[in-house]
Amino acid sequence: MEKNGKFAVIGGGSWATAIVKMLCVNQDSIGWYMRNSDAVGYINIQKHNPNYLSSVTFDTDKLKLTDDINVAVREADILIFAVPSAFLGSELKKLNVGIQEKIIFSAIKGIVPESGMIVGKHFNTEYGVPFENIGVITGPCHAEEVALERLSYLTIACADTEKAEYVAENLRSQYINTRVTEDIIGAEYAAMLKNIYAIAAGIAHGLRYGDNFQAVLMSNAIREMKRFTKRIHKIDRNINNSAYLGDLLVTGYSTFSRNRMFGNMIGKGYTVKSAQMEMSMVAEGYYAAKSAYEIKSKFKKKARTPIIDAVYAILYEGKNAKQVFLELTEELD
Secondary structure, three states, rough: OOOOOOOOEEOOOOHHHHHHHHHHHOOOOOOEEOOHHHHHHHHHHHHHOOOOOOOOOOHHHOOOOOOOOHHHHHOOOOOEEEEOOOHHHHOOOOOOOOOOOOEEEOOOEEEOOOOEEEEHHHHHHHHOHHHHHEEEEOOOOOOHHHHHOOOOEEEEEOOOOOHHHHHHHOOEEEEEEEEEEOOOOHHHHHHHHHHHHHHHHHHHOOOOOHHHHHHHHHHHHHHHHHHHHHHHHOOOOOOOHHHHHHHHHHHHHHHHHHHHHHHHHHHHOOHHHHHHHHHOOOOOOHHHHHHHHHHHOOOOOOOOOOOOHHHHHHHHHOOOOOHHHHHHHHHHO
């Protein structure tokens, strides 16, 4: 691909803000769409996002900020989507510009509710974007640590490794290391599943389980992830690599994890609705739990997924978290 491809980031949250910060190291002009017009005006004047990662200061001469998604899409070659999966459908409905010829990378860790598909498959099926033009950006990486410029790692997945290398090159810096993989399906499903497991870790913490149980939970979670992704897309992948195990651990243990925070509130007795209202950010694992449960229910050969089953039972069947986890402890090894 051409080495001067123009980037645009779609989203105004913490992860979108972190990605723009990373791109600013290597690009002189970055398109940035966010639906909040007040935030657009604020950043242009005050040079930082008022709502997310407000400590990050931008050189606004490098930014082409807009509250019109069509402006950002029209002027870019590479689109990086970083909006919550629950809102992706409504944002795409605003498009009157074709995206079939665009290169699309998803930084979304979830399932599109309207289609029940991972983001890459949604773009391919619903918008006709070729799979070779679709990629995924995963961790292990928290937006908050990018803001602090702490050493972080990203995995860039795409069937076309040249495109993956180009995106990786433009996200790389002194504090960002990047790796490239062709396992786009495994990476995207793993990014979705780890949020479910982070909710489980949060519930356990809220129920006052200690570090010993958390270690058992995470070791079982990576094996469950391996079984799930193997059913979805059977290739020779090392589930212990950073894109899988590393991303799971940082999301399951970190105090920055919104999914862990959401689970912690559930474990402490919050209802799902009250926990969602309390949080200012979307916990992707809530939607992922339903999608993963439905997907695995359609497997021709039954998959053993006790953690997914437990989280689904608590969030969607209204079962008591304490009782469900008592039963889960007997399922883990």
